[in-house]
Amino acid sequence: MDNFVFENATKIIFGKGVEKETGRETARWSRKVLLHYGSGSIKKSGLHDRVCRSLREAGVEFMELPGVVPNPRLGLVQEGIDICRKKGIGFILAVGGGSVIDSAKAIGIGVPYKGDVWDFYTNKVKAAEMLPVGVVLTIPAAGSEASGGSVVTNEDGWLKRAHDAPVMRPRFALMNPEVTFTLPPYQTACGAADIMAHVFERYFTRTAAVDLTDRLCEATLQTIIRNVPIALAHPADYDARAEIMWASTVAHNDLLSTGRNADWGSHMIEHELSAIYDVAHGAGLAVVFPAWMKHVYKTDVARFAQLAVRVWGVPCDFRSPECTALEGIARLQAFNKSIGLPTTLKELGVPGDRLEEMARKAAHYGPLGSFVKLGAAEILSVFKLAS
């Protein structure tokens, strides 16, 4: 196990009706708030009304900045920074999923920073302060509600880049599984792929002796595998929705990577896909991850066999751990297919003509990953295995 520091102060308020606490939790931080959200689905569902009422009742004054799209754009972030500065905003409330939260965090680190907010995403500087951010979560997937990460797309060149810093954890997250009852099946499935990918990125480590975190990872994966099919068959099953929602946070609040090196190569590869083709992040991960696994599994067959046996219930083939490992990867692909996700780039709607360009862009800042380091040629192999 490696040395580590783990500190996660995000206050989770979880359960039925918790959005009525929005005003009270927000007022602890500021009474002048930017309310940030997406396309307006929260208006149709009535959540927008409930949140606004709660803010007003707590005496919180707020300005609205809607319009966040999946793969959130730098342009809107810069608009948000301008508004916060001009209006003296003291807190950003993100009502939505990962894109809205990531956009809010980008605004939050941009406001006190004198340079261009894109500097954080090109790793020119590390975020040292952030205007406080709170969350009312609507989509369990990204885990951004309790993580220090944010991913933003720069329209100039369609570069999708990430930044991560301890100060970027939200102050609170209000999580009501009921608001996820109306998620379309495809979005529920994409969320599942994203959650599982967050666990996989941590699971595939070269750090030895990581028994507890291995098992916590496996517990989280099994929870998703059991509950997502239930939620798809019964969208208003509170228990299944609650398991998925809480698992989404646990998968990405950094507990599961304590004391171990994580990979993140597959996420970086997927970012190239969704930056150009604007595919759903989870759908992209569902295609990229099994291909990545096929490319790298020989590096640590035992670990892949362990995953197959413990998580997928594959009987261990003691004479051929490799067969066990490959059966685990096949089960992941079969699971993705069973919940309605694409399994190839073609099914994802990505043509084969720009794979080399994407591989080159992905490796632009150096090789990706840490379980196995992948240069442009290896990334291209992964794309081909995904074709």
Next chain:
Amino acid sequence: MDNFVFENATKIIFGKGVEKETGRETARWSRKVLLHYGSGSIKKSGLHDRVCRSLREAGVEFMELPGVVPNPRLGLVQEGIDICRKKGIGFILAVGGGSVIDSAKAIGIGVPYKGDVWDFYTNKVKAAEMLPVGVVLTIPAAGSEASGGSVVTNEDGWLKRAHDAPVMRPRFALMNPEVTFTLPPYQTACGAADIMAHVFERYFTRTAAVDLTDRLCEATLQTIIRNVPIALAHPADYDARAEIMWASTVAHNDLLSTGRNADWGSHMIEHELSAIYDVAHGAGLAVVFPAWMKHVYKTDVARFAQLAVRVWGVPCDFRSPECTALEGIARLQAFNKSIGLPTTLKELGVPGDRLEEMARKAAHYGPLGSFVKLGAAEILSVFKLAS
């Protein structure tokens, strides 16, 4: 799943040599510190020197209050409160295991409180503020380094009572597995029993649909079951010691009880034992828990069978879940015995002549537990099953 709030801001600094961070972390809170510890084993090991040097290098002035004993006493707590008030102490640094940390927390809540600190432990009042506490952990067991709990024994009547409040979580915990290499085998084993008990108290719930937390509990138990025998056979095995130490925190930082009701009956029963006979808390739990399980398992045979299969690897007897459940309890007893723990009250050194008195005292404030509510008669049955 029940609604819940989860907030745990304790900063964990984990790994080889982390005690050298003591001064820097402490100085963030105050430069006038009470250094609280036990019988002096930290002097023999050299940890006391390293901690004091780190404090001095950071310019922190400190007063020492040693003398905490297992089952920490109210008398020393009151002495600590007096010192902190008279000397204007701003921070309490606990260097030790659960008893030292619990004593530090009791001092910390006592200082700003105008009444008698025992009021918290009789639940007359709930702690709303605490002089900040930090930890250098030496024994993985109690989980107090990141929990909001504290247990203190009042010499007047030998009452052992607990208090729990969110403000009672330590600000940081420095956790170096190397300092546990020299723990005597019996103390390592008692720690294991304590950690497992913290998980069991949460595992045995009447809340339905708690899939993720069930599996996280099982992951933590499996980690202990695998690594404690390794640490006993090889006391300086860093990896095994690290797994045990991190599992001790995860078992009791409240993540595992998110969204589910916990029991705590067995802990309360054990408190009666260790208040009168001053037995090690973990050893008492090793005797009480299997007896409690035998008394209550019919309430939810499926849950006990699940534990047996998933944690102990018992083959499921599909025609008799009850046999499966009982085999799981037998495995726990066999495990306890294999790591050198007592399995009966007699082996623990507790005679049979005061069982009724202890059962009556345990139920003094009303029935214990929530998985099954136990009055004095039922507690006596548990004691008899443990005899």
